[in-house]
Amino acid sequence: MPTSPHGWGTAHEAHLPWGRLHPESTRWQQVPDRRAGHDRRRRGLGRRVRSRCPMRRPRMMRFDLLAPAGPAATAPVAAAAETAADLGLDALYQAMAEQDPVVLEAVRAVLPLSLTDAAVIRYRQQVLADCLAHPDAIRELYEIACRATGIRRYTVGRSRRSNGMLRLALQPMTELIATLRTLREACDRHRARFDSAGLNELTGSLAAVLTDDYLHRVDTQLAALEFDHGLRFGATLGPGGTLTGLTLYDPPPPPARRRLGFDRARPQSFTAPETAEPGTDPLTQLKDRALTTVAATVSHAADRIQDFFTRLRDQLAFYIGCLTLHRRLTAAGVPVCLPVVHPAGAPRLNCTGLREPGLCLSTPDPANTVTGNDIDADGRSFLIVTGANNGGKSTFLRSVGYAQLMMQAGMFVTADHFEADVRAGVFTHFAAGEDRALTHGKLAEELARMSHLVDTLHPNSLLLCNESFAATGDRDATTIATDLFAALTTAGVKIVLVTHLTAYAHARHTLADPGDLFLRAARATDGHRSHRLTPGAPEPTAHATDLLRTVFPDGRG
Structure with a gap:
């Protein structure tokens, strides 16, 4: 060309x-035109060429x-497959693609890459x-x-x-x-x-x-x-x-x-010698x-x-x-905003009306049925979420993961306002089901996954933990969590932990570490859940009896 x-x-x-x-x-080479006495292109297309050397490498058209x-x-930093599965990112990918395979491949490649x-x-x-x-x-x-x-x-x-x-x-x-x-x-x-x-x-x-x-x-x-x-x-x-x-x-x-229009094109040809074989x-x-x-x-x-x-x-x-x-x-009436991005350094997290997009996409009338959370966690590197069962703790955990990934992909987030610092990847440690192969118990499986995470985490990463070490007793789990989470936060990892380990939560609360923020799932006196989180010390109960009364309203069981 x-x-x-x-x-x-x-x-x-x-x-x-x-x-x-x-x-x-x-x-391609320039031809000396001896008739003119100097180098020039032959007549025809060659006369349109500039005088510069055609072999010169042109600049690329960049974008x-x-x-x-x-x-x-x-x-x-790429998110692991476990993170995508724990957060339910595939539902978000499908919603973005709307059956366009090119879009599906693009969002799967871009969104998890923080x-x-x-x-x-x-x-x-x-x-x-x-x-x-x-x-x-x-x-x-x-x-x-x-x-x-x-x-x-x-x-x-x-x-x-x-x-x-x-x-x-x-x-x-x-x-x-x-x-x-x-x-x-x-x-x-x-x-x-x-x-x-x-x-x-x-x-x-x-x-x-x-x-x-x-x-x-x-x-x-x-x-x-x-x-x-x-x-x-x-x-x-x-x-x-x-x-x-x-x-x-x-x-x-x-x-x-x-050229004057008096003759039709005639094919140009030559006659090969009769002795020549075809192709030779x-x-x-x-x-x-x-x-x-x-x-x-x-x-x-x-x-x-x-x-x-x-x-x-x-x-x-x-x-x-x-x-x-x-x-x-x-x-659907769900608020969205372009987040305020802070460079890595001091931990930042401040949001108003933060919602989980996966839940908003799967719930009828999400504008009125999905509750947003207002959180001020600037300067906090360890968020510990406790409180009533079915109170919105895991939903909040996933909403933080979604928002961090979407922000670091350059996207909007589902909130009225959101700002956070940049993190070196989003990682998850969620409670898993039983090992059907029966190769190890649940605690061994949790410890193995956590060991792999510790090897993978970067300083300044974000780790989301949902009921980690719940497979063992409260005392043993407290012993494991105390040393592990202290070491990770000291290394610069930001942790959001949803837990029912009351002994560990109370022990951590007594330390009064300025980098900790304790959130509690709100519960009315009649047992109603608002699915909002508010700052508060951990409670000694998860109010499981509320669920019991819901399942057995006549008192049976």
């Missing part, structure tokens, strides 16, 4: 610069909707804000990218003749160029509406690279590669009479009579060598363009999933 200062790779990778092509090296240019200050650079998170939030403000524009760009990635590419066997190979390479290339033009036109229409650096970089790059002049030259070059007026190539004699230096020239111009004619072999290289170059250029569209589609797919989730939540 024509040389562009912002192309997709080196000259032979991304386009077909005008000039002569050496099939042995896939290089990234997920992160700014340059390396991030810190690397992201960004740890606050600047990158804010960059992604700005792109998302543009997407939320102009959803129709983003969906249009996504549909164009999907259409481009669906353009059929043909596999060419070794036995196919070179002219057939070239035609099969040109067909998808022509469609891709037309789709590029459609993409640029769409970006031109929407460019002024975007405020984010990511979308402005994309639309600005397309406007700078895919100019009308550039696209016209691309179309002209593709039309020339049809070779409607024959081929022109040359070679030199090497040792032993072998042909070397095979060079394909610019296609010859149409005859004068045809030297001229045919030379033509095949030249055209095979051109076909490979065109095919590779199409690969690069389709790779560009694939990357654009996959990145836009994440934001399409966010748009879908935002639409579903807001239609």
Whole structure:
């Protein structure tokens, strides 16, 4: 394709610069025109070429909707499969995808990968804000990218003749160029509406690279590669009479009579000697060598363009999933907000109306039936949640995990207000069911998982524990939890613990550590649960008798 200062790779990778092509090296060369006394391109397509060397590596057209240019200050941390299962992330993925497999794959890849650079998170939030403000524009760009990635590419066997190979390479290339033009036109229409650096970089790059002049030259070059007026190539004699230096020239111009419209195109041909066997004619072999290289170059250029569209589609797919989730939540009356991101350092957690999105998606009328929590845990690194059974403790735990993951993916969260510091990954230790293989008991299984977590955790990670060590007695569990959680918090790990270990909770409460925050599931005197958490010292009971009266209202049992 024509040389562009912002192309997709080196000259032979991304386009077909005008000039002569050496099939042995896939290089085009400038031809000395002795008639003019100086170097110049031959007439025809060559006269459109700039004077600079076509082998110069052009700059790539760069864009990234997920992160700014340059390396991030810190690397992201992936959530483990256990975390996704414990939090129920798959339901969120399905809700975001709405049966679009590309979106499903994108959100599964992006959401669990926690960004740890606050600047990158804010960059992604700005792109998302543009997407939320102009959803129709983003969906249009996504549909164009999907259409481009669906353009059929043909596999060419070794036995196919070179002219057939070239035609099969040109067909998808022509469609891709037309789709590029459609993409640029769409970006031109929407460019002024975007405020984010990511979308402005994309639309600005397309406007700078895919100019009308550039696209016209691309179309002209593709039309020339049809070779409607024959081929022109040359070679030199090497040792032993072998042909070397095979060079394909610019296609010859149409005859004068045809340029004036007086003659129809006649196929260009030659007559091979009758003694030549099929496939062994030297001229045919030379033509095949030249055209095979051109076909490979065109095919590779199409690969690069389709790779560009694939990357654009996959990145836009994440934001399409966010748009879908935002639409579903807001239609149900669930509050959402872009969180305030604090860099890693002092522990921060402050939220108003924090809800679990999975519960909001699965509950009828979530605006009135799902209760939000207001928590001020700034400066606290250990949150201990106790209180009544069925009081919303586990739901709150999952809502914190969801919010942290969604914030560090650059998404909105289900709350009226949310702010937190960046954490080096979200990890979970939830009570598991019985081991059906009977290889070990529940306590041994819990300890094995915790041992693996300790080896995996980073300083400044977030650990969510739901009824850890409940498989053993209160005294033994207290002994295990005391040393373990003290060591983890000292190492900088932030812990949110839901527990019924009253002995441990009371022992920890007596320490009066300023980094601890005790929350309690609210319960009315008549046993009613509001599913709200409030600060409060741990109670000696989980009020299981309330559940007993619910199950056996007449007092039986």
